[in-house]
Amino acid sequence: MASALASSRVREVEHRSASACTCETGTVVISDEGWTIADGSDLMTDDSGAGGEAVMTDGDDINGNKVVKCQRLAGGTSIRVAPMERACGGWSNEHFHEHLRIPEGSPAGKGMVVQFEAMGRECVAVALSPYHEYELGKTYVVHLGANGNLQTVLRRHMNYQECVDASFPCRVCAEDTWVPYWIVLQSGILSAGVGRVPGKNVIGTLDDSMYNMLRSGVDAVKYVGIGNSALQRSARDLRVRNVAVMPIPPHFGLEGIPMEENKFVNILEMGYGRGGQGGGGGVMPSDAELLAEYEKERAKAKARAAKFGIEYKEPAPDAFLKWSEARRLRANPERGFITGIDTFSAAEKAKADARKERFKRDERKRKGLDPDGGDENEGMGDGDEEAMEDDEEGRDDVAEWEKTKKDPLPVEQAWENWKLVKQFRVDPPAGLLTNGDEGSVEVAVAKDGDEGFLPPKKVNVVPTKIHLFSNDWAPFKQIRTDDLMSYFRDYGPSYVEWLGELSCNVLFEDRHSAARAFHAMSQELPTPPPESVTNPAAVIKERWTPPQKKDADVKEEDMEETEAKAPSDENAADEEMDEFGRQQPKETTDDAAGETPKKEQPEEDAGPPPDLGAMGWRFCKWTVRKNGNDRYGRRGTRARVLMRLATSADVLDDRPTEWPKPPPGFTTKRVLMPWDDFSRRPPRNGGRRDGKRRRRSGGRRDRDDYDRDDYQRDDYAVGGEHPALSQGLRSGRGGFTLEEIEAERNAKNAELLT
Numbered sequence: 112m113a114s115a116l117a118s119s120r121v122r123e124v125e126h127r128s129a130s131a132c133t134c135e136t137g138t139v140v141i142s143d144e145g146w147t148i149a150d151g152s153d154l155m156t157d158d159s160g161a162g163g164e165a166v167m168t169d170g171d172d173i174n175g176n177k178v179v180k181c182q183r184l185a186g187g188t189s190i191r192v193a194p195m196e197r198a199c200g201g202w203s204n205e206h207f208h209e210h211l212r213i214p215e216g217s218p219a220g221k222g223m224v225v226q227f228e229a230m231g232r233e234c235v236a237v238a239l240s241p242y243h244e245y246e247l248g249k250t251y252v253v254h255l256g257a258n259g260n261l262q263t264v265l266r267r268h269m270n271y272q273e274c275v276d277a278s279f280p281c282r283v284c285a286e287d288t289w290v291p292y293w294i295v296l297q298s299g300i301l302s303a304g305v306g307r308v309p310g311k312n313v314i315g316t317l318d319d320s321m322y323n324m325l326r327s328g329v330d331a332v333k334y335v336g337i338g339n340s341a342l343q344r345s346a347r348d349l350r351v352r353n354v355a356v357m358p359i360p361p362h363f364g365l366e367g368i369p370m371e372e373n374k375f376v377n378i379l380e381m382g383y384g385r386g387g388q389g390g391g392g393g394v395m396p397s398d399a400e401l402l403a404e405y406e407k408e409r410a411k412a413k414a415r416a417a418k419f420g421i422e423y424k425e426p427a428p429d430a431f432l433k434w435s436e437a438r439r440l441r442a443n444p445e446r447g448f449i450t451g452i453d454t455f456s457a458a459e460k461a462k463a464d465a466r467k468e469r470f471k472r473d474e475r476k477r478k479g480l481d482p483d484g485g486d487e488n489e490g491m492g493d494g495d496e497e498a499m500e501d502d503e504e505g506r507d508d509v510a511e512w513e514k515t516k517k518d519p520l521p522v523e524q525a526w527e528n529w530k531l532v533k534q535f536r537v538d539p540p541a542g543l544l545t546n547g548d549e550g551s552v553e554v555a556v557a558k559d560g561d562e563g564f565l566p567p568k569k570v571n572v573v574p575t576k577i578h579l580f581s582n583d584w585a586p587f588k589q590i591r592t593d594d595l596m597s598y599f600r601d602y603g604p605s606y607v608e609w610l611g612e613l614s615c616n617v618l619f620e621d622r623h624s625a626a627r628a629f630h631a632m633s634q635e636l637p638t639p640p641p642e643s644v645t646n647p648a649a650v651i652k653e654r655w656t657p658p659q660k661k662d663a664d665v666k667e668e669d670m671e672e673t674e675a676k677a678p679s680d681e682n683a684a685d686e687e688m689d690e691f692g693r694q695q696p697k698e699t700t701d702d703a704a705g706e707t708p709k710k711e712q713p714e715e716d717a718g719p720p721p722d723l724g725a726m727g728w729r730f731c732k733w734t735v736r737k738n739g740n741d742r743y744g745r746r747g748t749r750a751r752v753l754m755r756l757a758t759s760a761d762v763l764d765d766r767p768t769e770w771p772k773p774p775p776g777f778t779t780k781r782v783l784m785p786w787d788d789f790s791r792r793p794p795r796n797g798g799r800r801d802g803k804r805r806r807r808s809g810g811r812r813d814r815d816d817y818d819r820d821d822y823q824r825d826d827y828a829v830g831g832e833h834p835a836l837s838q839g840l841r842s843g844r845g846g847f848t849l850e851e852i853e854a855e856r857n858a859k860n861a862e863l864l865t
Contacts (some may be wrong), residue, residue, distance in 0.1 A: 145307030231349025285384030299323025589744025
């Protein structure tokens with residue numbers, strides 16, 4: 112029986128390049144269902160018998176089908192291709208094999224057909240060359256899934272600056288499924304598509320017939336090269352197998368293989384790969400839905416161009432999709448881990464409790480507390496039961512796991528800096544997150560410039576997204592995508608969708624993975640906010656003010672006078688404490704009426720702290736940490752983060768055109784912590800060089816001023832003259848007065864005269 116997945120029956124041998132593989136001659140059986148590589152049993156005629164041999168003649172009818180010779184990779188062979196280097200387009204001799212070509216004796220001038228299967232995120236590159244190497248100006252290259260798996264490019268470079276190419280939007284690569292492809296070059300027309308039947312599901316066509324008529328016969332393409340043209344930082348290896356190279360079958364005649372009209376090819380609709388990042392129930396559009404919407408709008412644009420007789424230009428996905436969703440399509444992120452099990456359901460919780468009880472029982476048996484496996488309380492005394500209870504407490508799995516982690520942050524910190532960052536926080540619609548994961552409400556969502564009546568828009572909860580918002584502006588500005596992916600690495604995140612400097616969405620493959628991360632990484636916030644948040648000054652004053660004992664001997668008049676002189680608690684709190692409970696110095700000024708303190712104008716009242724817990728916010732247990740140094744910041748920066756389930760409104764419709772001014776205390780040159788959101792001028796040069804100078808000068812000053820000075824402060828303290836005023840400047844030795852210098856000069860002159 113013919114099999115397109117012949118290598119699935121044999122354990123595959125993986126090679127790192129096409130040049131390291133083994134090639135062999137094979138036969139391809141052509142039918143309406145597909146072109147498949149056949150083994151000997153598929154080529155036996157009815158009268159050949161069990162010992163009959165296969166007929167290997169091109170175009171012969173074998174059980175109603177046509178066959179054609181081919182050169183193919185050996186059965187059970189696959190190639191793992193690493194991303195290529197930029198030199199010479201990335202191609203080298205290792206991407207070719209001298210026997211991976213059309214069979215000897217085949218008419219190369221008529222063209223060739225290439226079939227293969229590939230598994231990769233993007234950029235499967237196939238070269239058609241007249242030699243078993245890349246020849247500039249004579250080699251065709253097909254880039255399947257280029258530009259983030261959003262288009263396919265057919266190209267022939269004439270020189271290093273000019274090329275003949277054509278690009279077609281599509282989604283043709285899958286990182287978790289083998290996808291079959293075909294490439295046909297006939298009469299100077301290069302075509303590529305998806306599937307097992309060349310000519311169907313055509314991605315695009317490049318017409319280069321002029322070159323085909325002008326080229327010489329020796330420049331006809333014969334060889335095939337397999338490469339990986341992914342050049343981004345996230346480039347990954349891809350795998351290729353079942354490569355077969357054959358000439359154009361002769362039974363198609365002079366017209367060649369018939370081609371369908373090219374269309375937008377989406378392998379997700381063809382059953383290959385996963386849709387990815389769908390919210391379930393149409394809450395968040397999956398990749399397949401976004402691509403289907405894009406194809407619909409693309410068809411409308413093509414119809415308009417034909418109607419008005421203008422040139423059709425391929426529109427970008429941003430023209431029809433929301434900007435953040437189009438950006439996700441271009442990024443083509445790697446798929447995360449799929450949990451697939453609702454660990455919070457009653458059945459799963461019961462299973463977890465049963466496993467925990469079984470592990471406890473096994474531990475008791477191991478320690479000899481329950482040797483027979485019977486009732487653990489039978490035959491035990493009070494002391495044994497107490498010892499067992501103590502032992503169970505010491506084996507608490509949650510407590511042991513918590514020991515490996517840092518202590519969770521206090522929930523009161525969720526409200527710090529809330530006045531500074533409240534303009535950037537986007538709260539969910541009232542009552543949405545309290546209705547459960549399936550909740551939905553209708554609200555009027557406004558955009559910049561919208562005026563007048565806004566029709567209500569249905570907003571849903573997206574259970575596969577977690578919305579993050581940081582209340583530490585300066586540190587979080589240094590955090591990047593890799594840091595957040597590392598923060599949630601235990602739960603398999605797929606993509607980080609940035610919405611601003613302080614907010615983003617973290618996407619997971621299914622709702623169960625998102626739920627595990629949501630509950631394990633965050634803690635509930637009290638509602639209403641605690642008193643330490645609503646009135647921090649009063650709490651700290653009550654905490655630090657010592658208790659006052661009322662003396663019975665004190666007269667009532669003295670008590671009233673004392674109370675009259677003492678400021679009220681509210682005034683004292685306003686004057687001495689800020690919003691974080693820190694003492695502030697009082698400022699007093701003298702005015703014309705007397706020495707009356709003048710109060711500063713109070714800032715605009717921001718209102719009471721928001722009830723974050725009632726709106727569905729939770730506070731992350733640990734800070735987000737920056738893991739590496741880059742141009743955005745330094746390793747070790749930490750920021751606190753709020754978390755909630757994302758909604759369908761948590762997207763960016765358009766690309767941002769302006770960004771806020773950097774917060775106070777922000778820099779990319781040093782590690783930032785949560786308290787760096789306050790204005791604090793860093794010391795010059797980090798305080799190191801000046802400190803060394805001070806230490807050196809301080810030590811020298813000590814030696815000069817105390818070891819060598821022999822004067823006493825009492826000699827000039829009252830009306831006297833400082834002894835150093837009549838001495839010369841010191842330079843490591845004693846100085847001279849002017850009289851002494853003049854006397855010495857006169858003595859020398861007298862000696863000369865005598």
